[in-house]
Amino acid sequence: MAKITASVYTSHVPAIGAALDLGKSSDPYWQPLFKGYEPSKQWMKDNRPDVVFLVYNDHATAFSLELIPTFAIGCAAEFKPADEGWGPRPVPVVQGHPELASHIAHSVIQDEFDLTIVNKMDVDHGLTVPMSLMFGQPEAWPVKVIPFAVNVVQYPVPSGKRCFALGQAIRRAVESFDEDLNVQIWGTGGMSHQLQGARAGLINREWDNAWLDQMIADPQACSQVPHIDYVREAGSEGIELVMWLIARGAMADVAGGPKPTVKHRFYHVPASNTAVGHLILENN
Amino acid sequence: MAKITASVYTSHVPAIGAALDLGKSSDPYWQPLFKGYEPSKQWMKDNRPDVVFLVYNDHATAFSLELIPTFAIGCAAEFKPADEGWGPRPVPVVQGHPELASHIAHSVIQDEFDLTIVNKMDVDHGLTVPMSLMFGQPEAWPVKVIPFAVNVVQYPVPSGKRCFALGQAIRRAVESFDEDLNVQIWGTGGMSHQLQGARAGLINREWDNAWLDQMIADPQACSQVPHIDYVREAGSEGIELVMWLIARGAMADVAGGPKPTVKHRFYHVPASNTAVGHLILENN
Amino acid sequence: MALDKPYKDIPGTTIFDAEQSRKGYWLNQFCMSLMKADNRERFKADERAYLDQWPMTEEQKQGVLTRDLNRCIAAGGNIYFLAKIGATDGKSFQYMAASMTGMTQEQYAAMMLAGGRSAEGNRYIGEKAATQSNKEQA
Amino acid sequence: MALDKPYKDIPGTTIFDAEQSRKGYWLNQFCMSLMKADNRERFKADERAYLDQWPMTEEQKQGVLTRDLNRCIAAGGNIYFLAKIGATDGKSFQYMAASMTGMTQEQYAAMMLAGGRSAEGNRYIGEKAATQSNKEQA
Ligand SMILES: [Fe+3]
Ligand SMILES: [Fe+3]
Known part of the structure; x- marks a missing residue:
């Protein structure tokens, strides 16, 4: 039986990818940030899963305004790093897990989530930056990945409540897959940031950390936070945080199991325009 | 306030479009079928809406296997008839209603339906054949249309229950639109047919009519019919009937209003490989 | 996989589920290419050469070359995609249905x-x- | 329309909702075209001529030509799309953010x-x- 063993949460700031790719990770500006991920890379070596179910959002890369899926699940055998305007990031091609991905799609659609199935898609920094942060710079990624893209660009975006319920459905789907697989689920994006208008640069350290506290301790309550609070308190792009609730909803305690253990927690300001948050929760 | 005044249900067999386009509608083979739609065309003249919310499915035309949305709502200003392999049907370009479409998308996504928003899409016979049946062969379609494409090609397709609930959400969305608009909702596809394998040609007149009786009188119960019953009893492509439940769910009685009036009901076998069903329900 | 597939017991019927879709991906995408007039011409000019441009299995190619739609379906084809072959041949849907x-x-x-x-x-x-x-x- | 838009009272912030998306459709699709190297070259060679190939409003074109991102956003632009203009210019995201x-x-x-x-x-x-x-x- 496949099993979700842990969830990982992290911002996916494009400038972090650029810093890594250009060899700037020990610059004074970036050094404190990458230091915060050192324990995570070690933890990942000790707890490497077979498959990562990676929740992220596309940033007008694979999806233009022609077609905007609320939830899209990648069922292909591989996904290429996208050219976001400066050429593709020099990172390995992402290997998918078509069997598990279509199993989850089948199960979750029957569970009344109206997914879009995608068999051809390039993946942008939303997916590749978390991979780099957790695995460093290998020749090939050491895990298979199921990309799961959430619309947080055009309103209305899915609510925290919907995302949290989806996470629960994903957990049921994974656990009904016959093959023995160690699966992690990652939620990415956030934390507070605003990239547009006169309010660009907004950072709300207090709100971010209070939100994190609640997401860890009482995710059900956290899932009730309305959209407007994210925008007002964490900036217009802070809304990406709803994606973390998908990963959180897939943890065992939400289905009546034991509370997860916090293996690592890290918060840093700034990475370019953004507050960076990071968390590792292990199921018990 | 916009208001759903009636729902129309009809098969959308491609051969019907071809018969019309090639001027064969008075051939002995086709004459009984088109006769069944004469009262509908008159009713439509007397009850012309401003907008038709047209539920149909794409038949590997706009959507290949690269990307399969469960529910896709067309928000564009126009939609061209697709080339399905013989050149596009000689019918007018479909005019959309972007304002109402995006209003419905906004409302229904907030109501926890995970729609895909589409701003560029050609429409195939699933949409244009019902238009021809109800409006004949005008120079321009006399109504605006919001195309709503449902995946019934790759499993799992949405359940009758999910479709019925979606119809209810669409009704709430329409009624919260400020402009005074007369809106009809159409469900298309079906009735019994199977286009594949040794069982091709399956028709189940008794089951079709019993299903119709129940859909009219007790749609809630009808929405509980499991997929397997459609496939076993009405053929593998009979599954298209779940789309009728979206239209039925949007009728006033489902939300506690008065029962609708059956203005017309018609059933005919065969149109090429398919049983043709047709129904008009008016809200009271 | 523990998903319930109750549709496996229906005679003469192949449900196009995720498993079939994975198996037939390139066969169906080849069919999709026939929606463009240029590609139809190229296919008709040399079927084998056109098919060899696609990462299809030999069984899928033989299914197409022999116009054996049941064989195509067993190999992952979906009827709405396969219908593009019939359209290219100028055959009606009823002809295709009968052939199965x-x-x-x-x-x-x-x-x-x-x-x-x-x-x-x-x-x-x-x-x-x-x-x-x-x-x-x- | 009776939809609740509680986000209208936040300063210096434009939520990219369906209304903005409709307004900015061609502006954003123009930006999307800059993801291809060829198009970036053509745009750089003659910005006005390239813009004139798109059914954008004059206000949108002026917003692009003057690199006034706030003006572009008011005209329906979304920052993730507009960022492709900055990438074409070789500017960092932080440069673009500061400019607003x-x-x-x-x-x-x-x-x-x-x-x-x-x-x-x-x-x-x-x-x-x-x-x-x-x-x-x-
Ligand atoms: Fe992001
Ligand atoms: Fe159909």
Whole structure:
């Protein structure tokens, strides 16, 4: 039986990818940030899963305004790093897990989530930056990945409540897959940031950390936070945080199991325009 | 306030479009079928809406296997008839209603339906054949249309229950639109047919009519019919009937209003490989 | 996989689920390419050469070359995609449907005019021969 | 339309909802075209001529030509799409962000290093000047 063993949460700031790719990770500006991920890379070596179910959002890369899926699940055998305007990031091609991905799609659609199935898609920094942060710079990624893209660009975006319920459905789907697989689920994006208008640069350290506290301790309550609070308190792009609730909803305690253990927690300001948050929760 | 005044249900067999386009509608083979739609065309003249919310499915035309949305709502200003392999049907370009479409998308996504928003899409016979049946062969379609494409090609397709609930959400969305608009909702596809394998040609007149009786009188119960019953009893492509439940769910009685009036009901076998069903329900 | 697939016991019927879709991905995408007039010309000019540009299995290619739609479906094809081959050949949908049933097009058309294939005896595998028509049962 | 849009009262912020998306459709699709190297070259060679190939409003074209991202956003642009213009110009995201705030890039970078723009006074329109930084408030 496949099993979700842990969830990982992290911002996916494009400038972090650029810093890594250009060899700037020990610059004074970036050094404190990458230091915060050192324990995570070690933890990942000790707890490497077979498959990562990676929740992220596309940033007008694979999806233009022609077609905007609320939830899209990648069922292909591989996904290429996208050219976001400066050429593709020099990172390995992402290997998918078509069997598990279509199993989850089948199960979750029957569970009344109206997914879009995608068999051809390039993946942008939303997916590749978390991979780099957790695995460093290998020749090939050491895990298979199921990309799961959430619309947080055009309103209305899915609510925290919907995302949290989806996470629960994903957990049921994974656990009904016959093959023995160690699966992690990652939620990415956030934390507070605003990239547009006169309010660009907004950072709300207090709100971010209070939100994190609640997401860890009482995710059900956290899932009730309305959209407007994210925008007002964490900036217009802070809304990406709803994606973390998908990963959180897939943890065992939400289905009546034991509370997860916090293996690592890290918060840093700034990475370019953004507050960076990071968390590792292990199921018990 | 916009208001759903009636729902129309009809098969959308491609051969019907071809018969019309090639001027064969008075051939002995086709004459009984088109006769069944004469009262509908008159009713439509007397009850012309401003907008038709047209539920149909794409038949590997706009959507290949690269990307399969469960529910896709067309928000564009126009939609061209697709080339399905013989050149596009000689019918007018479909005019959309972007304002109402995006209003419905906004409302229904907030109501926890995970729609895909589409701003560029050609429409195939699933949409244009019902238009021809109800409006004949005008120079321009006399109504605006919001195309709503449902995946019934790759499993799992949405359940009758999910479709019925979606119809209810669409009704709430329409009624919260400020402009005074007369809106009809159409469900298309079906009735019994199977286009594949040794069982091709399956028709189940008794089951079709019993299903119709129940859909009219007790749609809630009808929405509980499991997929397997459609496939076993009405053929593998009979599954298209779940789309009728979206239209039925949007009728006033489902939300506690008065029962609708059956203005017309018609059933005919065969149109090429398919049983043709047709129904008009008016809200009271 | 522990997903319930209750549709496996229906005779003469292949449900196009994720498993079939994965198996038939390139076959179906090849069919999709036939929606462009240019590609139809190139396919007609040299079918084998056109097929060899796609990462399809030999079984899938043979299914297409022999126009054996049942074989194509077994190899992951979906009828709405396969129909593009028929359109390229200038064949009607009814011709294609008949070709899968072991009946001539005339027999098939007659069966449809007489009310179609009955569901009686065609609901479960083994219940009765799956290819029988109304007529034959009457 | 009776949809609740509670996000209209946040200063210096335009939520990219269906209304903005409709308004900015061609502006954003123009930006999307800049993801191809060929198109970037053509745009750089003659910006006006390239823009004139798109059914954009004159206001949208002026917003692009003057690199006024706030003007582009008011005309329906979304920042993730508009970012492709900056990428074409070889500018960083932080440069683009700063350009919308009325600060120099140095001032903006210093604000970010000092912890970013505070939410205090920036939650509601009229509460306080929306463009104030932490520093200015301190
Ligand atoms: Fe992001
Ligand atoms: Fe159909």
